[in-house]
Amino acid sequence: MADINITDQTFQKEVVETKGLVVVDFWAAWCGPCRMVSPIIDELATEYAGKVKIGKVNVDENSQVVNQYSVMSLPSVVFFKDGQPFKTMVGAQAKESYKQEIEQLISG
């Protein structure tokens, strides 16, 4: 599986300058619910490989991005379209909910 970690340094290129849909999971090692979401994100990254870019931002190590997008709750999964954030799903959700959102966005 490709490395899907996004950092303060790579965020501009990986997310902001990327056309189409990018899904970013903001997480931290100390956040319990993040541990439920993390494997789901890995699976989705594999399932949508080549179609949707799916990545993760560790909030402990990347405060710049966290401040810029006012992330204040973990886990937060943010959907970017053409580099612009337009939807945030807060708290651990079912895999199906993330999938539904992605499907809706790639078809619409």
Place this chain on the structure above:
Amino acid sequence: MIYDVIIIGSGPSGLTAAIYTTRANLKTLVIGGTKWGGQLQLTSDIENFPGFPEGIQGPELMNRIRKQAERFGAEIVESDFTLGDFSTRPFKITAGGKEYVGKSMIIATGANAKWLGVKGEQEKIGHGVSVCAPCDGFFFKNKNIIVAGGGDSAMEEAMVLTGFASQVTIVHRREELRASEIMQKKVRENPKIKLMLNTEIVEILGEAKVTGVKIKDNQTGKISEMPIDGIFVAIGHTPNSKIFKGIEVDNEGYIKVFEHSKTNVSGVFVAGDVHDKHYQQAITAAGFGAQAALETELWLESLE
């Protein structure tokens, strides 16, 4: 296939029940929910669970209990219970679009945190409004925040948050805190915590994120604005009992218990926070799980 027991819920009570039923050789299915593990997944240090003298992280404790249940053969599906027919036996339930059949049931769906229900709250969840201090405290470093509530869990949230925030104000609508003496003492002695009693939040202000609250002085009725960066809600829980048709609940929604762990329906048992409004501890939930499992085993034997 017909399971001997279907357990709905995967917190400490549900999974402890599963350890007991599987060890009793009962074919066990756990409907774990898409957010398995229950409320402990939203906690940090658990200091009062026996066997962990140094404390243990809530999610880690749940992982261990789950492994223990799986070791003895519990099947756990991570989908949500949607529908159940408890009028005829064996019981048929639906979860994640699939139907499962069980000779007996243990309901262990726990409880969820209550929100304030005031204007401006729902749309700012994740943007300054939270029910999980260990998850979100990090984002309030050197900020001013409110904890709403007057019980032990509110005091605990406030203590956790002093590790991040510059000031924590506990807003409680009554004159007296409900919290235990020891927690009240801790809070009153903490220089970072301020108490505002007889006060309640009536509106949460801010556009993209929380910038303040409107609070009401319950003695004078006067409403004033207060700038704040975040609000942590700790005003108690609602039992997850609404989804079970035909199962009797009390006036607060807690499932009624008849004789040990029995519900009003023969063959349906209950464990944990969905029926327990008094203790609501990880260890008591686990204890209720064991109790319900033993009762289920007896009941199944009585059928033969």
